[in-house]
Amino acid sequence: MNRNDLKVISEKAKEKHKKYKHKICVCCGAGCISSGSEGVLLKLQKEIVERGLQNEVEVIPTGCMGPCNQGPLVKYLPENTIYQKVDCENISQIVQSQIVEKKPIEDLLLFSDFHPKPFINAHDDPFFKKQLKIALKDCGDINPEEVEDYLAYDGYLALGKVLFQMSPEDVIAEIKHSRLRGRGGAGFPTGLKWETVYKYVSEEKYVICNGDEGDPGAFMDRSVLEGNPHRVIEGMAIAGYAVGANKGFAYIRGEYPLAIKRFEQAIKQAKKNGLLGNKILGSEFSFDIEVRIGAGAFVCGEETALIASIEGKRGTPKPRPPFPAESGLRGKPTLINNVETFASIVPILNNGGEWYSEIGTPKSAGTKVFALAGKINYSGLIEVPMGTSLREIVFELGGGIQGGGEFKAAQTGGPSGGCIPAKHLDVKMDYESLMSLGSIMGSGGLIVMDEKSDMVDVARYFMEFCMDESCGKCVPCRVGTKMMHDLLQKIYDGKGTSIDLERLEELAIYVKETSLCGLGASAPNPLQSTLRHFREEYESKIEQDID
Amino acid sequence: MQNITIYIDDKKLEVESGKTILEVCRNNNIEILTMCHLEGVLDVGACRLCLVEIEGVNKLLSACTTKVAANMVIRTSTERIKRYQRITTELLFAERNHMCSVCVANGKCELQNLGYKVEMDSIRYPRLFPQCEVDTSHSWYVLDHNRCIMCTRCVRVCSEVEGAFNWSVKNRGYQVRIISDFNTPWGESTTCTSCGKCLHACPTGALWPKAIVQGQLDKKPEIIEELMAKRKMGL
Numbered sequence: 143m144n145r146n147d148l149k150v151i152s153e154k155a156k157e158k159h160k161k162y163k164h165k166i167c168v169c170c171g172a173g174c175i176s177s178g179s180e181g182v183l184l185k186l187q188k189e190i191v192e193r194g195l196q197n198e199v200e201v202i203p204t205g206c207m208g209p210c211n212q213g214p215l216v217k218y219l220p221e222n223t224i225y226q227k228v229d230c231e232n233i234s235q236i237v238q239s240q241i242v243e244k245k246p247i248e249d250l251l252l253f254s255d256f257h258p259k260p261f262i263n264a265h266d267d268p269f270f271k272k273q274l275k276i277a278l279k280d281c282g283d284i285n286p287e288e289v290e291d292y293l294a295y296d297g298y299l300a301l302g303k304v305l306f307q308m309s310p311e312d313v314i315a316e317i318k319h320s321r322l323r324g325r326g327g328a329g330f331p332t333g334l335k336w337e338t339v340y341k342y343v344s345e346e347k348y349v350i351c352n353g354d355e356g357d358p359g360a361f362m363d364r365s366v367l368e369g370n371p372h373r374v375i376e377g378m379a380i381a382g383y384a385v386g387a388n389k390g391f392a393y394i395r396g397e398y399p400l401a402i403k404r405f406e407q408a409i410k411q412a413k414k415n416g417l418l419g420n421k422i423l424g425s426e427f428s429f430d431i432e433v434r435i436g437a438g439a440f441v442c443g444e445e446t447a448l449i450a451s452i453e454g455k456r457g458t459p460k461p462r463p464p465f466p467a468e469s470g471l472r473g474k475p476t477l478i479n480n481v482e483t484f485a486s487i488v489p490i491l492n493n494g495g496e497w498y499s500e501i502g503t504p505k506s507a508g509t510k511v512f513a514l515a516g517k518i519n520y521s522g523l524i525e526v527p528m529g530t531s532l533r534e535i536v537f538e539l540g541g542g543i544q545g546g547g548e549f550k551a552a553q554t555g556g557p558s559g560g561c562i563p564a565k566h567l568d569v570k571m572d573y574e575s576l577m578s579l580g581s582i583m584g585s586g587g588l589i590v591m592d593e594k595s596d597m598v599d600v601a602r603y604f605m606e607f608c609m610d611e612s613c614g615k616c617v618p619c620r621v622g623t624k625m626m627h628d629l630l631q632k633i634y635d636g637k638g639t640s641i642d643l644e645r646l647e648e649l650a651i652y653v654k655e656t657s658l659c660g661l662g663a664s665a666p667n668p669l670q671s672t673l674r675h676f677r678e679e680y681e682s683k684i685e686q687d688i689d
Numbered sequence: 690m691q692n693i694t695i696y697i698d699d700k701k702l703e704v705e706s707g708k709t710i711l712e713v714c715r716n717n718n719i720e721i722l723t724m725c726h727l728e729g730v731l732d733v734g735a736c737r738l739c740l741v742e743i744e745g746v747n748k749l750l751s752a753c754t755t756k757v758a759a760n761m762v763i764r765t766s767t768e769r770i771k772r773y774q775r776i777t778t779e780l781l782f783a784e785r786n787h788m789c790s791v792c793v794a795n796g797k798c799e800l801q802n803l804g805y806k807v808e809m810d811s812i813r814y815p816r817l818f819p820q821c822e823v824d825t826s827h828s829w830y831v832l833d834h835n836r837c838i839m840c841t842r843c844v845r846v847c848s849e850v851e852g853a854f855n856w857s858v859k860n861r862g863y864q865v866r867i868i869s870d871f872n873t874p875w876g877e878s879t880t881c882t883s884c885g886k887c888l889h890a891c892p893t894g895a896l897w898p899k900a901i902v903q904g905q906l907d908k909k910p911e912i913i914e915e916l917m918a919k920r921k922m923g924l
């Protein structure tokens with residue numbers, strides 16, 4: 143396929159969709175599948191055929207729609223009506239009422255168990271109203287298993303534009319202009335990273351997509367890979383063109399079999415259609431992607447450990463410098479970005495860097511995907527402009543605290559992050575603001591805690607995670623996290639002394655400053671931040687001691 | 690190689706570029722504490738004893754893996770660095786079972802020496818006292834996990850110098866252990882050539898020949914460097 147064919151196919155795919163009057167999407171993200179959505183999909187397809195509606199109604203499986211806890215979700219378009227907790231028994235009612243009688247079913251509407259008056263158009267619900275989907279756009283609307291569906295949504299047009307109308311410098315300038323920052327945790331400016339890799343002269347360079355996503359409770363990257371794999375592939379190919387790489391690797395954790403399956407399938411489809419491989423779309427640029435499967439070590443999300451793992455070695459980090467941009471995979475210049483970062487590339491090139499840079503806050507442009515979890519009414523996946531306040535996320539999108547409880551704190555950044563107490567509910571969710579409160583943006587995990595949570599236990603839990611996931615290479619992290627964990631356990635058990643607390647605080651600073659990689663360097667964060675905001679909880683546990 | 694100017698502890702030095710901070714310090718008699726570093730094999734930056742402060746860099750960097758750059762201002766022995774060296778040493782002692790008085794390496798142990806260097810008069814952290822194996826399956830040598838500090842010098846010597854790849858690492862976190870082959874007893878290894886280089890590379894009493902008792906260990910880590918130097922010359 144060359145560039146003109148692409149336009150033709152894209153138009154054809156659009157035509158194909160237009161011929162249907164109704165579209166029903168069944169969420170087949172891992173969350174909804176686990177609550178039985180695949181059966182719902184089959185039943186629905188059968189029902190449509192049995193009623194002879196197959197020329198009027200299109201039924202497709204899609205990726206994650208967001209409110210995962212309410213699954214299986216079924217969405218009716220164009221009205222954008224979402225039904226929740228659908229099971230096979232509901233199918234004939236849905237078809238009869240929605241398609242034949244054109245009447246929505248109130249009892250099945252999304253969030254009908256929370257709202258006295260649920261919304262017919264799901265977009266009117268605060269859960270969706272405040273969201274702005276850029277990385278997740280189309281996820282939940284298209285069939286991730288069909289490249290034609292992606293093409294019908296203008297897929298690969300950005301790649302075509304890049305290959306034929308832009309130089310690598312142009313692409314980098316556009317990304318720099320967008321002020322996009324890496325979504326893998328540290329928030330490094332993406333354009334700058336691309337430029338650095340571009341500038342190193344080498345015959346061989348690599349592009350790596352980091353899909354290891356090991357933070358407990360996080361599933362942003364999984365949803366993108368499952369729901370819109372071609373978006374990531376297109377982003378990686380554009381990155382390859384910009385930095386001068388012909389080979390890419392997608393490192394996906396083994397616990398995500400569905401993401402791996404869909405991504406590999408998408409690679410095959412892209413190759414078959416000339417969208418990957420030799421001379422893409424008839425241009426001079428060739429790019430290929432291979433999937434590598436992670437074996438479940440959190441540390442393998444760290445870039446140098448990930449590279450070692452791809453090379454077939456034990457996944458342990460290496461000191462930086464040299465950074466992967468200079469000497470990465472097989473010692474060659476390597477660009478490594480997060481899944482969500484790659485998913486943001488196509489919209490930036492389609493709409494311009496200027497457009498993207500105006501969303502969010504001055505220093506943190508664009509949107510961020512969060513995985514909402516914990517004691518909140520609507521948990522699931524959301525994407526909001528940077529700078530949205532925590533209060534809006536918890537009380538508007540998230541529908542407040544479960545059982546009318548009281549908000550105590552929210553943990554961002556998982557085991558590398560920290561907690562935000564109630565008095566800072568108005569904090570803007572962007573890189574700098576979170577940092578100033580002693581937390582981090584991280585990859586997007588957001589756990590909401592109510593008044594019943596014990597903050598010492600929270601710190602202990604995350605320390606245990608880091609202790610178990612430490613690769614064991616460097617002394618501060620290997621032994622330091624174990625010592626800190628044991629001290630935390632002792633204090634939690636009511637056996638701690640004020641000397642223990644002192645030791646704990648000294649160790650925290652030491653481990654942070656001396657560890658080799660980010661795992662150790664950020665392992666003390668949950669401890670330090672709970673100490674900063676909830677010191678009295680530690681002290682109350684100690685006072686009971688003889689001391 | 691071109692010469693560049695750097696400053697270490699307020700001393701101005703003209704040095705060759707391309708060298709690590711550790712190499713430069715050793716050439717200029719500036720003391721840097723090390724444990725995972727071994728002349729002759731690649732550096733991994735694992736023990737974190739050689740950390741130095743560099744002006745304009747907000748992280749402490751390991752001297753063994755960081756190359757000098759023009760006009761670098763380096764500090765090797767600030768109060769902070771010294772405090773951290775002491776904590777690292779204490780953690781190493783607390784991690785496994787280091788009973789110097791009954792150890793084969795007593796008096797010749799790099800870990801013991803480190804304790805003296807950082808003036809460790811006590812260990813402030815609870816000792817973990819893990820139950821560790823002693824692998825005596827090899828006909829001539831012993832691997833005592835109780836004394837191992839996971840510096841991986843044996844692993845690197847075995848792969849980079851001997852080319853046998855007998856040693857590697859299993860598990861994660863504080864449960865890491867050195868393993869022989871695919872986690873088989875050393876005596877059953879199909880890769881070990883019994884060359885004995887790892888015994889010399891090991892800084893502690895974790896690897897030793899069976900013929901000795903307490904305090905009799907005679908290690909010569911410098912033979913690794915000599916071997917590699919000869920090899921480079923084609924001898």
Ligand SMILES: Cc1cc2nc3c(=O)[nH]c(=O)nc-3n(C[C@H](O)[C@H](O)[C@H](O)COP(=O)(O)O)c2cc1C
Pocket residue numbers: 323324325326327328329330332352353354355356357440441442443444445446478479480481483585659660661
């Ligand atoms: C312990 C540890 C785990 C990490 N895990 C991930 C991960 O799962 N996914 C990810 O994208 N980045 C992870 N990172 C960050 C990566 O090292 C790297 O910074 C990132 O992939 C760069 O992409 P970005 O610039 O697009 O954010 C991790 C870092 C550390 C220290």
Ligand code: SF4
Pocket residue numbers: 441458459611612613614615616617619620657658659660661662663
């Ligand atoms: S900080 Fe922890 S995970 Fe990172 S290299 Fe050190 S031991 Fe390994």
Ligand code: SF4
Pocket residue numbers: 836837838839840841842843844867890891892893895896
């Ligand atoms: S056995 Fe010796 S050389 Fe090998 S890792 Fe342990 S202490 Fe280091």
Ligand code: FES
Pocket residue numbers: 722723724725726733734735736737738739740751752753754
């Ligand atoms: S000698 Fe540099 S980290 Fe061990």
